[in-house]
Amino acid sequence: MIKKVPYFNIHQIADSGQTFRWYPHEKGYIVVANHKAMTITQEGETIQITSLFGDSVDWPAYLGLDEDYEKIIDELTGKDDYLDKAIGFGRGIRILKQDPYEMVITFIISANNNIKRITSAVKLLSERYGTCLCEVDGVSYYDFPTPEELKNVTIEEYRACGLGYRDQYVYAFIQEIHKGLDVKKLKVLSDTALKDALLRLKGVGEKVANCILLFGYDRKEGFPIDTWIKKVLLAHYPVSEDKLKSFAECYFKPHGGIAQQYLFYYGRFHKN
């Protein structure tokens, strides 16, 4: 599958901190999502997708190809110089539409952690408990483990995947699922009701819940605040520490989540 897509850059997406399952391969990436695997490469505005496992009909939706980023960027541009620079720098970022269940576990792991260690933990979880989808150049790529595949995994085994003290939170989440929780069903809820439901899970606080809403449920108004974004906002916007989130969600509305991605990406590459 070959498509011409503006406002789309595979390297920026892979480095944007929203997914930990884009594995560098030759000039592009091998991507694992939704029980499928593909390679993706790009030259100019032309992207090429090659399915490695499963059909390819869902990849455009996963990649957000049907979203009008020209309009979104147009609506965010001109608010202030810093955001304009951030958008210019990361104009190829798109919010991927990822699986809610996978996002809950991934972002529980993300708390007080760094991207490298999160990537490593998700990879180990998948290799040890997920299903092998394909093999490329002698390297196997594994699906994210299902609730069934994690059903009998112990807290100690999670710890051995490098989850640290978050082991018990993932364990408890899997128990909840086997007691009847279905995160897919939560998508009918309003933003606030959905967030409240997620906040009941151990290891899910305000920031992690906002990430799950943004990356797993296509809710783009929330503005996740982590240590990076906090520094960015305090340094470049007229806001005090106790009003960060309400300020950001109002100021960037209705594109809080996307604005946050541009600022996060820009801020991490311009640490001073």
Added chain:
DNA sequence: GTCCAGGCTCTTT
């Protein structure tokens, strides 16, 4: 050695 990372939970004021 200390500090930090896409913070959260639990306890104490």
Added chain:
DNA sequence: AAAGAGCATGGA
């Protein structure tokens, strides 16, 4: 309600 301690772990 608000503030503080503690938390696994590897890299800088």
